[in-house]
Structures are given as structure tokens and as C-alpha cells.
Amino acid sequence: MKADIITILGPTASGKTTLAAHLAAKAGNAEIISADSRQVYKGMDIGTGKDLADYLVEGRQIPYHLIDIAEAGEKYNLFQYQQDFWHTYYNIIGRGNMPVLCGGTGLYIESVLKSYKMVPVPENEALRERLGKYSLEQLTEILKGYKTLHNTTDVDTPKRAIRAIEIQEYYRQNNIQEREFPRVKSLTIGVNIDRELRRKKITDRLHKRLEEENMVQEVQRLLEKVAPEDLIYYGLEYKYLTLHCIGQLSYDEMVRQLEIAIHQFAKRQMTWFRGMERRGIQINWIDAMLPMEEKVNRIMELMEQD
Numbered sequence: 001m002k003a004d005i006i007t008i009l010g011p012t013a014s015g016k017t018t019l020a021a022h023l024a025a026k027a028g029n030a031e032i033i034s035a036d037s038r039q040v041y042k043g044m045d046i047g048t049g050k051d052l053a054d055y056l057v058e059g060r061q062i063p064y065h066l067i068d069i070a071e072a073g074e075k076y077n078l079f080q081y082q083q084d085f086w087h088t089y090y091n092i093i094g095r096g097n098m099p100v101l102c103g104g105t106g107l108y109i110e111s112v113l114k115s116y117k118m119v120p121v122p123e124n125e126a127l128r129e130r131l132g133k134y135s136l137e138q139l140t141e142i143l144k145g146y147k148t149l150h151n152t153t154d155v156d157t158p159k160r161a162i163r164a165i166e167i168q169e170y171y172r173q174n175n176i177q178e179r180e181f182p183r184v185k186s187l188t189i190g191v192n193i194d195r196e197l198r199r200k201k202i203t204d205r206l207h208k209r210l211e212e213e214n215m216v217q218e219v220q221r222l223l224e225k226v227a228p229e230d231l232i233y234y235g236l237e238y239k240y241l242t243l244h245c246i247g248q249l250s251y252d253e254m255v256r257q258l259e260i261a262i263h264q265f266a267k268r269q270m271t272w273f274r275g276m277e278r279r280g281i282q283i284n285w286i287d288a289m290l291p292m293e294e295k296v297n298r299i300m301e302l303m304e305q306d
Contacts, residue, residue, distance in 0.1 A: 003187040003303065005089070006030070007101040009109055010191030011269040012262065013201040014288050017054045019191060019295055020102035025057040026296050031092045032064040033085060035103025035112075038234055040070045040081075043222055046215040047237035049205075065092075073226040075163075075233070079120050081108050086182065101186070106272035113186050113281055121170045131162045139165065146172070156235045188281060189299055190273060193288035202262050209237075210255065219245055236261055 006023070010016040017032075024030035032055070034040075038048040055062045065088045070076045085101075085108075092099045103109060110116065131139060139161035146168035155161045193201075209215040219241040222231055231242045237258060244254035277283055284302055286295050 002185065004093075004184040005099045005101055005186045006299070006303070007109060007113065007186045007188040008191065009035075009102070009106070009188065009273060009283070010104060010288070011193065011198060011266040011273075012049070012104055013198055013205055013266070014104075014191040014193040016102055016104065016191045017051065019189075019286075019292070020100050021055050021057050021062045022292055022296050023299055024062045024098075024100055025060055026300065027098055029096065030062070030098040030100050032062060032100045032102050033088050033092070034064060034066045035101055035105050035108040036067075037076070037081070037105040037108060038238075039067045039103075040076050041072045041074070041234075042068045042070070043072045043218075044234070044238065046209050046213050046218045047241070072222055073230045078107060078111055078116075082111055082116075085112055089184075104269055106269060106276060110272075110276055110279070110281070113184065113188070113276075114279070115183055121167045124166050124169065127166055127169060128162055131165060132158075134158075136161060143168065156239070157229075157232055159229065159233055186281075187299075187302055188283045189302075190283040190285040191288050192285040197289070198266055199263055202266060203259060206255070206259055206262065216241060216245070236265060 008016050008020045008023070020032050024032055036048065038044060039050050041048070044050070050067060052064075052067075055064050066081070066084055069084065089099050101109060101112065131142070134142070136155065136158050139158055140155045143155060143161055143165050146165065155164070215237065219231065219238065222238075223242065223245055228242050228246050231238045240249065240254045240258040240261065243249040244251060249257065273283065286298055290298075
């Protein structure tokens with residue numbers, strides 16, 4: 001194989017993790033590096049779709065990395081992910097194995113494939129105090145003055161928006177220069193799922209997690225050690241279920257709003273992936289509904305051709 005790494009990406013509910021695990025099993029010497037910004041957190045299992053059973057293929061445990069590496073309540077970020085990714089990547093290739101990067105967090109994936117530079121940004125208490133007087137709408141407009149908002153999770157809550165502004169202000173004041181990161185050649189696979197099927201799978205999965213997998217109880221347990229505003233920070237399931245648990249949303253309204261939010265999130269993921277293509281990353285799209293063996297064989301063929 002000429003590529004340094006295989007990347008498998010796709011929107012939520014597309015089956016990308018299962019595909020990555022089956023590919024790793026077929027390859028025989030592959031290890032998976034997760035590219036999911038929320039599966040890094042311990043105890044946040046159901047809401048993040050941390051289906052660890054997916055990594056068990058025909059009785060064989062597929063090695064996986066960058067899952068359960070941070071405590072719930074922490075603010076793991078892209079800078080930390082880059083450090084953890086490269087450490088893991090070199091360990092895997094040092095063992096003579098093939099790294100498979102898999103996930104749906106487009107920014108994390110692109111930061112690796114395009115060698116983005118990130119630097120640790122310290123807290124700016126004076127700026128935070130000044131920005132604390134503004135509404136979320138006002139903070140959004142301030143952030144737009146720094147950059148185009150590709151990722152709306154930056155303005156999901158005032159706390160997120162303030163942090164995003166803090167980072168951009170630090171970059172502007174310190175004239176951050178590009179730093180060389182290792183370049184990797186990736187064979188990038190996208191799992192393409194029909195929009196209506198994706199919507200159905202998202203809805204069915206959400207109800208299963210709520211009604212069969214006790215996702216509400218997971219959030220209640222987390223709230224015993226994590227402040228509500230810190231769980232809300234993570235967005236999606238943890239935002240809406242926390243609002244329900246603290247009495248700000250009824251159960252039915254929580255389900256309704258959360259379902260809409262996840263559909264919107266999946267749409268944004270696809271928008272990001274299409275943007276990656278425009279920015280020069282070639283993505284080989286594979287139909288999610290093909291039989292697993294056919295999908296794996298197609299990737300193996302591409303690996304031979306690459």
C-alpha cells in the first residue's frame with residue numbers, strides 16, 4: 001500500500017466505525033484511531049455512540065485509540081487531539097501496523113490530513129469578563145468578524161462562543177505562523193448514505209438510546225459529578241438531556257428538539273466533508289447500503305491501486 005494511512009469518514013449513523021473495524025480485521029494488522037471529538041470522554045458512552053462492540057469482529061478485538069482518554073467535564077480540544085494523534089500514529093507504524101483514522105469530526109480529520117497547525121491558547125480573563133456581558137447572538141456576530149463560521153458548534157452556547165473568540169483574538173495578537181507538521185498520504189473513504197435513510201436511522205437510533213439504553217440515566221449519573229453548564233457545552237444529546245434533567249425541557253420537547261439538532265448536525269457533517277473535497281482532499285465515496293464484504297473488498301482494491 002502506497003498510502004500512509006486509511007481514513008474512513010461519514011456522517012452520524014452511516015456505519016463508518018463498523019466498516020473500519022471490518023476493514024481492520026480483513027487487513028490483519030490494522031489499528032483504528034478515533035476522530036470523534038466527544039468519544040474521548042469517559043462515561044459519555046450512549047450519547048456519543050461509543051459502541052465498543054463494533055470493534056469486536058468475528059471474535060477478534062480490533063485495537064482502537066483516542067477513546068476514553070479524558071474526564072467528562074474537561075474541555076479537550078483540537079490542539080490536544082493533534083498531539084495525541086501523532087503520538088498514536090507513530091506508535092502504530094512503529095509496530096509495523098496500518099493506522100485507520102475513523103470518525104465524523106471533520107475538523108479533527110482535516111487537521112491531520114492537511115497538517116493544520118494549532119497552538120495552545122491560554123485563558124484571557126479580561127476578555128472573558130468583557131464578553132460575558134453579551135448575548136449569544138451578539139457573541140456570534142463578534143466571532144463572524146474574525147472568521148467564517150463553518151462550524152456552528154462554536155456558537156452553540158455563550159461559553160463556546162467566548163472560547164472561540166478568545167482563540168481567534170490570541171491568534172490575531174500573536175501573529176501565529178505556520179508550523180511544519182508531518183505530511184501523510186491518506187486513502188480517504190467516505191461512507192455515503194441516502195439522506196432519507198440517514199434520517200430514519202438517526203431517529204430510530206435516538207429512540208433506542210432513550211428507551212432501551214437508558215441515555216437519560218447516563219446523563220443523570222454524569223450530573224452527579226459534572227456541572228450542568230459543562231455538560232451542555234458538549235452539545236447535542238448532552239445539551240438537551242441536561243436541560244430535561246434540570247427541568248428546563250419536558251421529555252417530549254427534549255426528544256423533539258434533540259432529533260432536529262442531530263439531523264442538522266449530520267447535514268453539517270456532509271457540508272464539511274464536501275468542503276474538504278473542495279480544499280483538495282480526494283474522498284472515495286462508498287454506498288453505505290452495499291454488503292459489508294463488498295465495501296471492504298472495494299477498499300482493499302483501492303489500497304492496491306493507490
